[in-house]
Every structure is written in C-alpha cells, then in structure tokens.
Amino acid sequence: MNAPVPMSPDESEHGTSWPKGDYSRVPYNVFTDPAVYDREADRLFRGPVWNYLAMECELPKPGDFVTRWIADTSVVVVRAKDGEIHAFENTCAHRGARLVDAPRGNAERLTCPYHLWTYNLKGELTGVPLEKGLKGKGGMAECFDKKNHGLNRLRIATYGGLAFGTYSDVTAPIEEYLGPHACSQIQRLLVQRKPKVLGYLRQRIPGNWKLYNENVRDPYHASLLHLFQVSFGIQAPTMKGGIKLDPEGKNTWNHSILSADDAGNKADLAAAYDGTGKFVPDLKMADPRLAQVPLDLDDGYKTTILSIFPTLIVAQVDNTYAVRHLRPKGPGLVELHITYIGFEGESDQSLHDKLLTSNFIGPAGYISMEDGEALRLSQEGIKTRRGGHSVLEMGGVGEIKDTDYLSQEISIRGFWKHYHRIMGFAAPGEHAGSGQ
Ligand code: FES
Numbered sequence: 001m002n003a004p005v006p007m008s009p010d011e012s013e014h015g016t017s018w019p020k021g022d023y024s025r026v027p028y029n030v031f032t033d034p035a036v037y038d039r040e041a042d043r044l045f046r047g048p049v050w051n052y053l054a055m056e057c058e059l060p061k062p063g064d065f066v067t068r069w070i071a072d073t074s075v076v077v078v079r080a081k082d083g084e085i086h087a088f089e090n091t092c093a094h095r096g097a098r099l100v101d102a103p104r105g106n107a108e109r110l111t112c113p114y115h116l117w118t119y120n121l122k123g124e125l126t127g128v129p130l131e132k133g134l135k136g137k138g139g140m141a142e143c144f145d146k147k148n149h150g151l152n153r154l155r156i157a158t159y160g161g162l163a164f165g166t167y168s169d170v171t172a173p174i175e176e177y178l179g180p181h182a183c184s185q186i187q188r189l190l191v192q193r194k195p196k197v198l199g200y201l202r203q204r205i206p207g208n209w210k211l212y213n214e215n216v217r218d219p220y221h222a223s224l225l226h227l228f229q230v231s232f233g234i235q236a237p238t239m240k241g242g243i244k245l246d247p248e249g250k251n252t253w254n255h256s257i258l259s260a261d262d263a264g265n266k267a268d269l270a271a272a273y274d275g276t277g278k279f280v281p282d283l284k285m286a287d288p289r290l291a292q293v294p295l296d297l298d299d300g301y302k303t304t305i306l307s308i309f310p311t312l313i314v315a316q317v318d319n320t321y322a323v324r325h326l327r328p329k330g331p332g333l334v335e336l337h338i339t340y341i342g343f344e345g346e347s348d349q350s351l352h353d354k355l356l357t358s359n360f361i362g363p364a365g366y367i368s369m370e371d372g373e374a375l376r377l378s379q380e381g382i383k384t385r386r387g388g389h390s391v392l393e394m395g396g397v398g399e400i401k402d403t404d405y406l407s408q409e410i411s412i413r414g415f416w417k418h419y420h421r422i423m424g425f426a427a428p429g430e431h432a433g434s435g436q
C-alpha cells in the first residue's frame with residue numbers, strides 16, 4: 001500500500017501560503033477552502049472595507065427601500081424620513097426572522113411578520129405587541145427596554161450617488177478609501193450626468209468571487225478571450241490604455257482608447273494571432289450597427305473598468321454604463337448583480353444606443369458571456385489541484401504600480417496585496433497557517 005501523501009500547507013484547514021512578497025503567486029486554496037471563505041465573512045466583509053449597497057437614485061423618496069447583500073448577510077437599505085440613507089441587517093431583533101422579503105418597495109415602518117415587532121426607518125424598535133401584557137398578566141420582563149433592541153445597523157457613507165456600508169469604526173473616510181482615480185471616474189460616469197436605472201440583470205457564475213475581481217482587473221485577457229471584440233474592431237491588442245491604482249493598490253481603473261489604426265489594421269492583428277487558429281480577418285457581422293454606435297462621452301475612452309475593493313465595479317463598455325456588484329454565495333459560487341444606467345434627459349436615440357450596446361454585457365452578452373465561462377473553467381481546474389499557486393507575472397514582477405500598457409497582471413497583484421493584509425495572513429514567505 002502506498003504511504004499517505006502528506007498534506008501541503010495549502011490544503012491545511014486554515015492555512016494559505018504566499019511565497020512572494022510582490023503577490024505574484026496566489027495560493028489556489030483561497031478559491032476553494034471553506035475556512036478561508038468563513039474568514040472572509042468575519043475579517044473582510046465585517047472589517048475595514050466599504051461594502052457597496054445601492055445607488056441613491058434607487059431610493060428617491062422617504063420610505064423607499066431595497067434589500068441587498070454583503071456576502072451572505074442580507075441588508076435593508078432605506079431612505080428615512082429625514083432624507084438620510086440607513087442600512088441594517090435584515091433580521092429581527094426578537095428571534096431572528098427575516099424582516100423584509102421583498103427586493104424593493106416603500107414603507108412607513110418595518111414590521112416583522114412573526115410577532116409584529118416594529119421598527120422605524122432608522123432601525124430603532126418602536127413597537128412590541130403585548131409589551132406590558134394584558135390585564136396585568138404576561139408582557140415582557142420589567143427590565144426590557146426597546147432602546148436596547150434595535151436592528152444591527154451599519155455605518156453609511158455616500159459618494160457620487162453610490163451608498164456604501166461598513167461594520168468597522170476604523171474604515172477610512174470614503175474619498176480616501178476610493179482614491180483619486182476612482183473619485184474622478186465616479187464623477188465622470190455617474191455625476192456629470194444625472195443617472196437613472198434602466199434595468200437589472202443577475203448572473204450566477206460557478207466560480208469564486210475573487211476570480212471575478214481578477215477578471216475585471218485583467219486587460220491581458222480582453223483581446224484574447226473576447227475574440228468578438230477583436231474581430232469587429234471593439235478591442236485590439238495594439239490599442240492605447242493602462243491602469244491606475246489607488247495608493248493601497250486595492251482599487252483599479254483600467255482604461256483603453258481605440259484609434260482608427262487599431263481597428264483597421266487587420267494584417268497586423270492576423271500576424272499577432274498567427275498560429276492560434278483563432279483570428280479570422282475576413283469575418284463580418286451581417287448587421288454591423290452594434291459595433292458602430294458612436295461614443296456618447298466626448299473623451300475617447302472605449303472601455304473603462306473601475307474595480308473597487310471588495311465587490312464593486314463601475315464599468316463603461318462603449319455606451320453601456322453599469323454598476324456591477326458581486327454577491328459571494330460560498331467558495332465556488334458568486335452572483336453578479338448588474339444595474340444598467342441611463343441618464344435623465346437623454347434622447348431616444350441615445351437610449352436606443354445604450355440598449356443596443358448592453359448586448360455586450362451580462363450572462364449572454366457578446367463579451368461577458370465568455371468571462372462567466374472563464375470563471376467556471378478556472379474554478380473547475382483549481383478545485384482538482386492539490387495545493388500550488390497561480391502565476392501573475394505579465395507586465396513584470398516587483399513593484400505594484402500604474403502602467404501605460406494593457407497586457408499586465410499588476411493590478412491583480414494589487415488586489416491580492418490588500419486582500420492578504422486585510423485577512424491577516426502570515427507575512428509572505430512565512431509558514432502558512434500562522435495567520436489564523
Ligand atoms: S421574530 Fe420578529 S417579531 Fe418575533
């Protein structure tokens with residue numbers, strides 16, 4: 001009989017191993033280990049991060065609410081009568097029942113269906129049926145005080161019409177947390193025109209939520225996985241662009257600019273893909289209007305993807321504007337919630353163009369469909385491995401810094417640097433597991 005194979009540190013219940021201080025190696029078990037997932041729930045999502053909750057334009061009137069998720073925790077986000085946004089966990093302070101089951105609505109107050117404990121829109125307990133009993137009998141204990149039984153509230157911050165919540169008292173002020181590039185992009189995409197919601201879409205992807213964070217920080221794959229874009233002149237490996245990071249490396253702005261040369265030089269492209277059998281220079285769309293919509297912002301950016309740690313993406317792909325939010329549902333499954341954005345006062349033609357280009361994004365999108373599949377394949381491959389690490393060396397190793405080129409994985413290393421710190425894992429190169 002063969003001797004049992006010893007467990008590698010990567011496979012220990014709580015351990016992760018980070019052999020490189022520049023985060024160019026990522027232990028595969030962070031994508032699969034239930035103990036890592038539990039640790040994220042405690043240390044990351046309830047730690048010093050701003051969790052995206054909602055757009056302010058989704059809550060125009062007092063009493064408007066939406067139910068959202070921070071990882072596995074259901075949260076009610078509501079505009080109270082004083083006009084302020086509040087958020088609290090969607091679980092009753094009595095015996096824990098889910099308080100609000102609807103995805104959105106308007107309410108004067110929030111009443112638990114079970115024993116009708118009632119809360120105001122700030123989450124304070126205002127009504128307990130039979131609190132004093134009836135005819136001198138029953139009722140709550142003498143020392144019971146409604147003040148001590150409000151809902152579990154989050155601290156709220158808003159920036160550029162986006163509302164965020166945190167559990168931590170030490171989370172940095174929102175502008176500092178976002179960093180200058182994120183702030184200027186939010187101004188560009190969501191403030192200079194008044195946004196309105198065009199619609200929602202939800203996609204279940206059988207992969208770990210951090211694989212999606214890698215994907216949106218990864219312009220390396222854009223012209224490789226998404227051959228639709230290259231074939232029809234939407235992306236090209238020659239195009240100008242780069243990444244900009246916040247000082248901690250956790251938030252990334254990827255941007256690309258397509259010139260007529262990039263789109264038109266099919267001979268160069270064919271040479272770049274030579275040997276792959278993947279690029280067909282003569283491919284034509286029967287109806288090319290989808291790829292011919294003029295950009296509606298006058299600044300030349302073809303694609304801009306702003307990724308904010310841990311679960312928010314604000315993206316412009318051509319004229320498709322969307323807020324994407326990740327909801328982890330266990331180590332191997334994530335829900336992507338997409339809110340499509342239009343703008344007050346835009347013309348019918350402009351709205352039509354947006355709806356047309358929205359075909360790029362989403363579970364059946366001509367571009368995004370492949371990202372969902374890439375995540376599935378990654379998760380399937382990773383879960384069969386016995387330990388080991390992924391390799392992030394494209395664009396160079398060492399310092400995590402801005403680039404003026406697109407084929408890079410440096411911004412992914414920035415994500416992992418922050419993730420590693422916030423999870424409190426052992427310093428890179430030290431023995432795995434001691435960070436628990
Ligand atoms: S569980 Fe909500 S009122 Fe009893």
Ligand SMILES: [Fe+2]
Pocket residue numbers: 215221222225226367368371
């Ligand atoms: Fe992609």
